[in-house]
Amino acid sequence: xxxxxxxxxxxxxxxxxxxxxxxxxxxxxxxxxxxxxxxxxxxxxxxxxxxxxxxxxxxxxxxxxxxxxxxxxxxxxxxxxxxxxxxxxxxxxxxxxxxxxxxxxxxxxxxxxxxxxxxxxxxxxxxxxxxxxxxxxxxxxxxxxxxxxxxxxxxxxxxxxxxxxxxxxxxxxxxxxxxxxxxxxxxxxxxxxxxxxxxxxxxxxxxxxxxxxxxxxxxxxxxxxxxxxxxxxxxxxxxxxxxxxxxxxxxxxxxx
Amino acid sequence: xxxxxxxxxxxxxxxxxxxxxxxxxxxxxxxxxxxxxxxxxxxxxxxxxxxxxxxxxxxxxxxxxxxxxxxxxxxxxxxxxxxxxxxxxxxxxxxxxxxxxxxxxxxxxxxxxxxxxxxxxxxxxxxxxxxxxxxxxxxxxxxxxxxxxxxxxxxxxxxxxxxxxxxxxxxxxxxxxxxxxxxxxxxxxxxxxxxxxxxxxxxxxxxxxxxxxxxxxxxxxxxxxxxxxxxxxxxxxxxxxxxxxxxxxxxxxxxxxxxxxxxxxxxxxxxxxxxxxxxxxxxxxxxx
Numbered sequence: 001x002x003x004x005x006x007x008x009x010x011x012x013x014x015x016x017x018x019x020x021x022x023x024x025x026x027x028x029x030x031x032x033x034x035x036x037x038x039x040x041x042x043x044x045x046x047x048x049x050x051x052x053x054x055x056x057x058x059x060x061x062x063x064x065x066x067x068x069x070x071x072x073x074x075x076x077x078x079x080x081x082x083x084x085x086x087x088x089x090x091x092x093x094x095x096x097x098x099x100x101x102x103x104x105x106x107x108x109x110x111x112x113x114x115x116x117x118x119x120x121x122x123x124x125x126x127x128x129x130x131x132x133x134x135x136x137x138x139x140x141x142x143x144x145x146x147x148x149x150x151x152x153x154x155x156x157x158x159x160x161x162x163x164x165x166x167x168x169x170x171x172x173x174x175x176x177x178x179x180x181x182x183x184x185x186x187x188x189x190x191x192x193x194x195x196x197x198x199x200x201x202x203x204x205x206x207x208x209x210x211x212x213x214x215x216x217x218x219x220x221x222x223x224x225x226x227x228x229x230x231x232x233x234x235x236x237x238x239x240x241x242x243x244x245x246x247x248x249x250x251x252x253x254x255x256x
Numbered sequence: 257x258x259x260x261x262x263x264x265x266x267x268x269x270x271x272x273x274x275x276x277x278x279x280x281x282x283x284x285x286x287x288x289x290x291x292x293x294x295x296x297x298x299x300x301x302x303x304x305x306x307x308x309x310x311x312x313x314x315x316x317x318x319x320x321x322x323x324x325x326x327x328x329x330x331x332x333x334x335x336x337x338x339x340x341x342x343x344x345x346x347x348x349x350x351x352x353x354x355x356x357x358x359x360x361x362x363x364x365x366x367x368x369x370x371x372x373x374x375x376x377x378x379x380x381x382x383x384x385x386x387x388x389x390x391x392x393x394x395x396x397x398x399x400x401x402x403x404x405x406x407x408x409x410x411x412x413x414x415x416x417x418x419x420x421x422x423x424x425x426x427x428x429x430x431x432x433x434x435x436x437x438x439x440x441x442x443x444x445x446x447x448x449x450x451x452x453x454x455x456x457x458x459x460x461x462x463x464x465x466x467x468x469x470x471x472x473x474x475x476x477x478x479x480x481x482x483x484x485x486x487x488x489x490x491x492x493x494x495x496x497x498x499x500x501x502x503x504x505x506x507x508x509x510x511x512x513x514x515x516x517x518x519x520x521x522x523x524x525x526x527x528x529x530x531x532x533x534x535x536x537x538x539x540x541x542x543x544x
Contacts, residue, residue: 085327
């Protein structure tokens with residue numbers, strides 16, 4: 001390891017809040033002690049992390065409050081150091097951290113809110129796609145319908161929760177006044193880009209499960225085994241609901 | 257188009273511009289306020305199919321645009337991130353910015369990123385390393401970049417040259433130009449105890465392609481004060497005075513008002529840009 005590598009490693013440890021002792025002999029003291037100077041970089045590291053998470057998950061920040069969110073961001077930074085110079089996807093593990101911390105508590109739904117907020121952010125990074133009209137399937141021979149492979153819109157993100165996820169999110173948008181009954185049941189949301197905006201539509205559980213299953217690129221026959229019985233029973237309706245939510249952009253039929 | 261807004265083609269004009277930030281993007285798209293030119297953070301537009309890159313392309317049609325990177329980590333000992341550089345190259349090819357700039361700093365080691373602009377030791381080893389990487393970036397992009405001096409809150413005992421010597425030599429060896437951040441010079445002069453005018457006087461008059469101006473914050477740590485480059489306030493009078501000295505030395509130079517946190521209305525940024533214009537105009541008259 002050369003001198004520059006050693007110095008950068010010592011800085012990284014110190015700025016992340018680990019032992020600063022190896023770095024201190026390398027720093028000029030002058031009027032302000034080196035430990036104080038290191039503290040500026042520690043603060044910056046935490047603030048950069050907090051801002052990145054807050055930009056991605058503003059509703060989570062509202063729900064827990066500023067002090068708690070700062071603490072969460074600090075915990076996240078320790079557990080998931082950034083691995084890129086681009087912070088675009090920095091928060092992708094944030095829902096799992098929230099699940100681990102709040103599962104079973106009154107904030108049980110926080111992880112799902114974070115998933116929805118990250119889905120919104122993700123959708124805006126993807127291209128827009130057309131919507132499949134299921135009438136186009138009329139030309140497919142009935143005995144080949146199971147072989148059809150549906151392509152989902154690249155921006156489609158499906159987020160589900162046993163809580164009223166979208167209602168909670170909407171209640172925390174500027175100007176919203178409605179309150180949410182947390183016991184009002186599960187909500188499943190299809191998120192996708194439409195123009196320069198994100199569209200969010202509630203879908204039913206069957207459409208949600210079918211959409212998740214089709215996400216791997218398999219045909220209806222190929223995903224059949226992973227579908228619960230109650231979804232199999234309503235498959236045409238689930239497919240229609242998924243299509244109406246803009247979740248399907250086109251289909252292909254492999255040669256038999 | 258609103259009167260006073262230059263078209264998007266060509267280089268960055270030697271006038272004052274402002275930073276383009278997300279909350280202001282719709283205003284620039286729809287109302288086209290009369291800014292001289294705009295500067296965008298490259299990484300915010302890396303998703304080629306996303307809405308941000310498409311919006312930037314539309315804005316580019318109306319305004320001269322500079323791309324300013326914050327994440328390439330030029331001074332890191334980690335290998336240069338080829339994926340990051342590829343995304344930057346694709347964005348540069350698409351947007352055709354008037355200027356491309358990055359920072360004379362590092363931000364990652366052993367694959368862990370702090371996403372901060374961290375200072376290098378001013379040593380021969382660090383100089384050779386960062387200058388080589390600046391060359392590699394320019395080779396990949398097929399164009400010159402500008403390299404910006406950063407704010408710092410500590411100094412390394414191992415440094416064998418001044419910050420300005422390091423900056424000038426890095427630019428000279430790599431063939432890069434200099435993006436001189438006058439606020440960062442002022443912040444560092446207070447944090448490390450040097451005369452900021454000495455810094456300005458040490459920079460050759462021919463290498464400065466852009467100047468940055470921004471606000472900073474005085475943070476207290478027990479009985480100590482450290483100036484932190486927070487980009488959340490008006491440019492202070494001391495920095496305006498230093499900018500005056502810079503323009504006196506370098507002449508009219510593309511000048512950017514940077515503001516990233518606690519973002520004010522665009523009009524506040526435009527008023528700061530107008531003040532920079534006044535400074536440049538003063539030296540136009542003297543040169544005439």
